[in-house]
Amino acid sequence: MISFTDVTKVYLGGTTAVGGLSLTAPTGKITVLVGPSGCGKTTSLRMINRMIEPTSGTIEIDGRDTASLNPNELRRGIGYVIQSGGLFPHRTILDNIATVPLLLGWDRAKARTRAHELLERVGLDPVLGKRYPNQLSGGQQQRVGVARALAADPPVMLMDEPFSAVDPVVREQLQDEFLRLQGDLDKTIVFVTHDIDEAMKLGDQVAVMRVGGVLAQLASPAKLLADPHDDFVADFLGRDRGYRALAFAEAPELPLRDEPVVLLGSTVALAAETAAGDRWVLVVDDAGAPLGWSEPERLSGLIDRDHLHRGGTVARIGGSLRAALDAALSSPSRRGVLVADDGRLVGTVRAQDVLSAIERRPAGAVA
Amino acid sequence: MKWFLGHLDQVAQLMLNHAVLALIPLVVGLLLALPLGWLAKRYRGLYSPLIAGTGLLYTIPSLALFILMPLVLGTGILDPVNVVVALTVYTVALLVRTVADGLGSVPDEVVQAATAMGIGRLRRFWSVELPLAVPVIAAGLRVAAVSNVSIVSVAALLGISQLGSLFTDGFARNFLDPIVVGIGACMVLALAMDLAILLLSRAATPWLRTRVAA
Numbered sequence: 001m002i003s004f005t006d007v008t009k010v011y012l013g014g015t016t017a018v019g020g021l022s023l024t025a026p027t028g029k030i031t032v033l034v035g036p037s038g039c040g041k042t043t044s045l046r047m048i049n050r051m052i053e054p055t056s057g058t059i060e061i062d063g064r065d066t067a068s069l070n071p072n073e074l075r076r077g078i079g080y081v082i083q084s085g086g087l088f089p090h091r092t093i094l095d096n097i098a099t100v101p102l103l104l105g106w107d108r109a110k111a112r113t114r115a116h117e118l119l120e121r122v123g124l125d126p127v128l129g130k131r132y133p134n135q136l137s138g139g140q141q142q143r144v145g146v147a148r149a150l151a152a153d154p155p156v157m158l159m160d161e162p163f164s165a166v167d168p169v170v171r172e173q174l175q176d177e178f179l180r181l182q183g184d185l186d187k188t189i190v191f192v193t194h195d196i197d198e199a200m201k202l203g204d205q206v207a208v209m210r211v212g213g214v215l216a217q218l219a220s221p222a223k224l225l226a227d228p229h230d231d232f233v234a235d236f237l238g239r240d241r242g243y244r245a246l247a248f249a250e251a252p253e254l255p256l257r258d259e260p261v262v263l264l265g266s267t268v269a270l271a272a273e274t275a276a277g278d279r280w281v282l283v284v285d286d287a288g289a290p291l292g293w294s295e296p297e298r299l300s301g302l303i304d305r306d307h308l309h310r311g312g313t314v315a316r317i318g319g320s321l322r323a324a325l326d327a328a329l330s331s332p333s334r335r336g337v338l339v340a341d342d343g344r345l346v347g348t349v350r351a352q353d354v355l356s357a358i359e360r361r362p363a364g365a366v367a
Numbered sequence: 368m369k370w371f372l373g374h375l376d377q378v379a380q381l382m383l384n385h386a387v388l389a390l391i392p393l394v395v396g397l398l399l400a401l402p403l404g405w406l407a408k409r410y411r412g413l414y415s416p417l418i419a420g421t422g423l424l425y426t427i428p429s430l431a432l433f434i435l436m437p438l439v440l441g442t443g444i445l446d447p448v449n450v451v452v453a454l455t456v457y458t459v460a461l462l463v464r465t466v467a468d469g470l471g472s473v474p475d476e477v478v479q480a481a482t483a484m485g486i487g488r489l490r491r492f493w494s495v496e497l498p499l500a501v502p503v504i505a506a507g508l509r510v511a512a513v514s515n516v517s518i519v520s521v522a523a524l525l526g527i528s529q530l531g532s533l534f535t536d537g538f539a540r541n542f543l544d545p546i547v548v549g550i551g552a553c554m555v556l557a558l559a560m561d562l563a564i565l566l567l568s569r570a571a572t573p574w575l576r577t578r579v580a581a
Contacts (some may be wrong), residue, residue, distance in 0.1 A: 051482055074484035086480030090498045100484050132574040148484075158483075332427050 002048060002156065002188060005059030009043050017043040018086045018213030020057070027062075027155075027204075028186040032203035034193055035236070041192045045158050048190060051074045061156060076100055079149030079157035079187070084165040085141040087133040092367050093119070093144055094129040100152040101184075111151075118147040123177060135366055139170035148177070150185070159191045163198065175201055187289060192305065196237060200225075200244070208233050222248035246322035252357050256338060256347030264291055266303055272296035280333035281294025288344040290314060314339055317346055325354040370544035378533070379467045382552050385529035388522070389515040389560070391451050396458025397508065403459065404466025405492065418464050425460035430452065450522045457518060458511045465507025469500030502575065505568030509561050516557040520549070530556070 002025040011017040018040040025031035033041040046052040048059055048146070050071045066074055087096050089111045093224045097115035117125050124144040133141055149157055163178075179202065182189065193199055199206045205245060208216045208224065210232055217229040224300040225245035228234040234241075261284045262271045271294055275281040280293045281302055292308030299307055312331035315323035315338050328336030328351035337347035379445065390421065407417040437447035440581030473496050481495045533549030536542075569576070 035407070049407070049483060072487050075483055078483075080480065080483035081482050084476060086474075086476040088477060088481070088495060089474075090495075090572070099486075103485060134574065135577050184567050208473050229527040 001025065001059050001062055002031075002190060004044070005060070006059045007044070007047060007054045007059060008130045009040065009047065009052060010055045011023040016212055017045070021208055021215055022057075022212060023218055024213060025190050026295040027186060027188045029204040030182060030202055032191045032193060032206045032208060034196055034199035034203075034206060035209035035216075036211060037194065038211045040281055042160055043213065044209075045160055045190055048156075048158055049078045049080065050172045051070055051075075069133075072273075074151065076103055077156070078153050079152075079154040081145045081149045081157065081159040081162040083161040084138070085145035087141055087144055087148070089133050092132060093124075093136070093283050096133065096144060097151050098147060098149045100154075103237045104152055112287075114151060115147075118150055119144075121150075121181070122147045127291075139174065142166055142174060143177075146181075147260040147321055155188055157187045157189045161187060161193055164195065165195065171198075178202070184346075200247075208236055209362075222250075222361070243325075243347055244321065246325060246358065247320045249321045249361070251319060251324045251354070252323045252350045252360075254338070254357060256349055257335070259335065259337075259345065259348045261290075261345065262294070264302065264303060264305065268296045268301060268303060271299075271303055278333070280309075282333075282335075282337065282345070282348075284345055288341065290345045294331050315349075316341065321354060321358055324349060324356075325351060328354055371548045378530075380553060381528060381530050381532060382556060384555055385516070385531075385553070388447060388450050388519045388529055388561075389454065389512065389556070390459050392454030393508070393512055393515055393560075395451075396455045397504075398464055399455070399459050399488060400466045401497075403463045405470060407415075407463060407467035408470040414467060418467065420471065421460045421463040423460075424456050427456075429457075429518045430524060432456065433525055434524055436490035445526055445567075446557065447522075447527050449525070450519065450527055454515050454518060461511045461514065462504070462507050465504055466474055466500070469503030469507070470496050472503050473499040488506075498571070500567055501571050505564055506572075508568075509564050511567075512560040512564060513557045516560065518552055520553060 004021050004023050007018060007021045008016070010016050021040075021044060023031075033044060035180070043052055046228045047054050047062070048066065050066055085272065087093075088099070091099075094112060094115045097118055098108075098111040101111040101114055106114070116126055116129060119129055124140060124143055124147070128136060128140065133144070134143065142165070145162065147159050148160075163174045166174065174197065191202060203221055205218060206221055206224055207218045214271050216236075218228075218235045219340060222245055225232065225241045225248070226238060228237055228241075260274045260276065261282045262274050264283050264285055271283075272280050275296055277298065279295060281296060283291045285291055285296045292310045293312060294303050294308055308315055309332050312333075313323070313327050315327040315336060317338050317340055324336060326336075328334065329339065331337065331348075335350065336354070337348055338346045340346050401419060401423070407414045419439070426453060432453040433449055434444075436453055437446070440452060442448050454498050464549065477499065477508065481491045486495065504535035519529055520531030522529065523535045530549045532551050533545040537544070537549070566580075
C-alpha cells in the first residue's frame with residue numbers, strides 16, 4: 001500500500017505542482033492518476049520513488065516513510081516504466097532487462113535467466129534478447145520496458161504514460177496484455193496517463209486531478225461515470241457516460257435466440273434457404289466461431305471471406321452490458337452475436353432485450 | 368628522398384617523440400575535461416563561464432604559452448613537460464565543450480530511467496551517460512589530436528626535439544628536404560591518430576551499427 005498524506009510540491013519560484021495530496025494506492029491494485037497537463041500527476045508519481053522530493057507531507061510504502069530510506073535502494077525495489085521505454089540504447093535487450101537484478105548483486109547467469117524468462121512473459125521472441133533497442137519496434141521496446149521494470153519482482157510499479165507513444169492498435173494490445181499480466185502478478189501499481197479512456201480501462205481506482213495538483217475525485221471507474229463529484233470531473237470524463245458506465249456492469253443472463261448459421265464456403269442457395277426469408281445470415285467457421293454476416297440475395301456462387309459484413313462486434317457471454325448492447329447495435333441484422341469464452345457462437349440477442357436488462361437494474365446502481 | 372632514406376632512424380625517433388608529446392596531453396586533457404564537462408552540463412549556470420573560460424585559453428598563442436610555462440611551473444626552458452602541460456591546456460580548452468555537449472546529447476528519458484532504477488550518480492555517469500556520449504566526444508577528440516600534432520611542432524623553436532626540429536633544421540640550412548619530410552611525417556602522424564580514435568570510437572559503440580528493424 002502506498003499512501004500520500006498531505007503531500008505538497010512547490011517549485012522554486014512558487015509554482016505549486018502538487019497541493020496537499022492525500023490518497024492511498026491499495027496493495028495489488030492499479031491506481032490511475034489522470035488529469036490535464038499541469039495537474040501534477042507525473043510529479044506525484046516521481047515523489048513516490050523520490051526522483052522528486054516533496055516540499056511537505058509524507059509518502060509511505062507499506063507503512064515505511066520513503067524519506068527515511070536510501071533513495072537508490074528505494075528505487076531498486078520499485079519497478080518504473082517510462083514513456084517510449086527509456087531503454088539504454090547501448091545495451092542489448094537482455095542487459096537492459098537484467099539492470100536492476102545486477103544492481104542488486106544477483107550473479108550474471110541468474111540475472112540472464114530471469115531476463116530470458118521475462119522476455120517470454122511479455123510476449124517477445126527470445127532471439128530479440130541479443131539485439132539493441134533501436135532494432136525493435138516501438139511496441140516491442142515498450143514491452144521490454146515493462147519486462148525491465150518487473151525484473152527484480154518489485155512489489156510496487158510506477159508507470160508514467162507507458163503506452164502513449166505507440167499507435168492505437170498496439171496500445172490496445174499492450175493494455176490488454178498488461179491487464180492479463182497484472183491478473184497473475186497482483187502488483188501495487190500507480191499509473192499516470194492523460195487519456196481518460198485508458199484510465200477507465202486499466203484502473204481499479206482512478207484519481208482525477210486538477211491543475212495545481214489537487215485531487216478532484218478518487219473512485220472506481222464505474223462510480224466516477226455514475227456519480228462525478230463536480231463539473232470538472234464530469235467534463236473531464238467526457239460524453240456518453242451512461243453508455244460507457246455499462247462497460248463496468250456485468251450482463252445478467254440475457255434471452256438468447258438460436259441463430260441459424262451456414263459454414264464458410266457454403267453455396268449462396270443454401271445460405272438463402274437457411275436465412276428463411278431474412279436478409280442476413282450468420283457465417284461461421286468449422287469450429288463454430290462467427291465470422292461475419294452475409295447477404296445471400298446480393299451474392300452468387302459460394303460464400304467467401306471477402307463478402308462478409310464485418311461491422312458487427314461480438315460480445316462474450318458473461319461480459320459487460322456495454323459489449324452486449326454494442327453487439328446488437330452494430331449488427332447489420334440487429335441481432336447481437338454472443339460467443340462463449342472459446343469463441344464459439346452461443347446465440348444472438350436483441351438490443352431491446354439488453355435494454356430491458358439495463359432497465360431492470362436498481363436505479364442509481366453502480367456496477 | 369635520398370636524405371629521407373639516409374635519415375630514417377632519426378625521422379622515426381623524432382616521430383616517436385612527436386607522437387608522445389601529442390598523445391600524453393590528449394589523454395590527460397580528456398581526463399580533465401570529463402569532470403569539467405560534467406559540471407558544465409550538470410549546473411546550467413556553470414556552462415557559459417566554463418565554456419567561455421576554457422575557450423579563451425585556446426586563444427593564447429602557443430609559442431607564448433610554451434615560454435610562459437617555465438615561469439608558472441618552475442621547469443627548465445628545455446623541459447618537454449612545458450610542451451605537455453601547454454598542450455593539455457589546449458586539449459582541455461577544446462574538449463570541455465565537447466564533453467558537455469556529448470553528455471547533453473544523452474536522451475533525457477534514458478537518464479531518468481537510469482535514476483529511477485536506482486543507479487547512483489557516479490555509476491550512471493560511467494555506465495550510461497559516458498558510453499552514450501562517446502560519438503560526440505570522439506569527434507572532438509579527433510579535432511584535438513590533429514591540432515596537438517600541429518602545435519607540437521612549434522616547440523622546435525624552443526629546441527625540444529620532435530618533427531618540428533626538421534623544419535628549424537631545414538630553415539637554418541636553407542635545405543628543403545627535411546622540411547618536406549617533416550610535413551609528410553606530421554600528416555601521417557595526424558592521420559594515424561585520427562584513424563585510431565575513429566576505430567576506437569566505433570569499437571566502443573557497437574549499437575550504432577546495427578540494422579534498424581523494419
